[in-house]
Amino acid sequence: MSLFALIAQETPQFLPQNIAFGVIAVISVVAALKMVTTSNVVHAALYLVLVLASVAATYILLAAEFVAATQILVYIGAVMVLMLFGVMLTRAQIGAEDDLNHDQRWIGGLVAALLLAVMSYALIDHYGDDRLPETIVPQTTAEVSDEIFSTYIVPFEAISVLLLAALIGAIVVARRD
Amino acid sequence: MLLNQFLLLAAVLFAIGVYGVLTRKNGVLVLMSIELILNSVNINLVAFGTFNADVSGQVFALFIIAVAAAEVGVGLAIVLLIYRNRRSIDVSEADMLKG
Numbered sequence: 001m002s003l004f005a006l007i008a009q010e011t012p013q014f015l016p017q018n019i020a021f022g023v024i025a026v027i028s029v030v031a032a033l034k035m036v037t038t039s040n041v042v043h044a045a046l047y048l049v050l051v052l053a054s055v056a057a058t059y060i061l062l063a064a065e066f067v068a069a070t071q072i073l074v075y076i077g078a079v080m081v082l083m084l085f086g087v088m089l090t091r092a093q094i095g096a097e098d099d100l101n102h103d104q105r106w107i108g109g110l111v112a113a114l115l116l117a118v119m120s121y122a123l124i125d126h127y128g129d130d131r132l133p134e135t136i137v138p139q140t141t142a143e144v145s146d147e148i149f150s151t152y153i154v155p156f157e158a159i160s161v162l163l164l165a166a167l168i169g170a171i172v173v174a175r176r177d
Numbered sequence: 178m179l180l181n182q183f184l185l186l187a188a189v190l191f192a193i194g195v196y197g198v199l200t201r202k203n204g205v206l207v208l209m210s211i212e213l214i215l216n217s218v219n220i221n222l223v224a225f226g227t228f229n230a231d232v233s234g235q236v237f238a239l240f241i242i243a244v245a246a247a248e249v250g251v252g253l254a255i256v257l258l259i260y261r262n263r264r265s266i267d268v269s270e271a272d273m274l275k276g
Contacts, residue, residue: 014178021178025186032190032213036197041205048209051190055216058183059238062227067219067238074242079212079249086205086253090260101200102269108199116192123184130180132228139232147232148239159243166247174254176261 013134017061024061028054039096041087045080052076063138183224190217204256204266208249215245 028051035047052075059068102108148156190213197210219238226234260266 017178018182021182025182028186029189029193032193035213036193036200036210041203044206044209048212051213052216055190055220058186058220059223061178062183062223064223064227064235064238067223067235067242070239070242071219074246075212075216079246082249082253083205083209086208086256089257090205090266097203099267100203100206102202105200108196111199112192112196115195116188119188119191120185123181123188127181127184130228132178132180133230136227137230139226139235143232144235144239147236151233152236152240155240159240163243163247166251170250170254173251174257 021058021061024054024057028058039098039100041091041097041100042084045083045087048083049076049080052080062132063136065138066141066144180224180228183220187217187220187224190214190220202267202269204259204268205253207268208252208256211252212245212249215241215248 031047031050031054035044035051038044038047052071056068056071056076059065059071194210194213194217197213198207201207201210219241222234222238222241224234226232226238256266259271263270
């Protein structure tokens with residue numbers, strides 16, 4: 001495939017990153033496939049942890065250290081605990097279940113395959129052999145915070161209010177009364 | 178490194194997430210698949226941010242992480258409420274709006 005040929009003619013300084021990327025990509029895709037096909041809800045949550053961790057590794061590969069740290073803290077730390085609580089509170093039995101999927105799975109597979117085909121055609125067509133800069137300058141946490149608290153201060157405040165509203169809403173919806 | 182490496186990885190994860198949303202019946206598993214979709218979009222944003230040497234990509238990725246946290250909180254509350262009312266979180270059984 002031409003993509004691999006393009007990667008092969010890479011400047012040698014990126015070789016370790018490319019090997020790391022290959023490992024991360026294989027881990028995340030396999031774990032994601034396992035997540036959507038496994039018949040055990042708890043196993044699906046643990047496969048999701050693997051996917052989220054490899055996405056964090058991808059961020060580090062892209063020199064986005066603060067986003068990677070946030071990914072680990074928020075997703076693996078908080079969201080996964082919430083998910084496991086959801087699993088615990090909504091089901092009695094732990095173990096494999098046979099009634100997790102729709103009967104007409106092939107429609108979902110068809111839609112996903114079509115989507116992937118269209119997206120990869122568009123991406124390969126448009127970004128063919130665009131390369132990341134030869135020297136990736138890591139964007140420090142200070143730069144990210146400067147940007148958030150100057151250019152994006154209004155969206156930031158809006159997100160804060162959204163988070164507050166969502167948390168109050170979640171408590172109100174889930175409360176027993 | 179090619180930009181497309183990251184974009185195609187994100188596209189594959191997105192498609193897998195869409196498959197999960199469409200085929201899973203368990204409400205919690207549907208929410209997990211949505212998390213997968215949001216994460217694949219974040220990879221795109223960070224990759225474009227690095228590609229353009231612009232910090233805005235990371236800022237938007239952080240915003241999406243915050244919105245995803247809010248989404249999963251409300252989503253799990255709704256799933257819990259469905260479970261409490263119907264003793265099942267099968268999303269294909271919650272079809273009271275069907276004509």
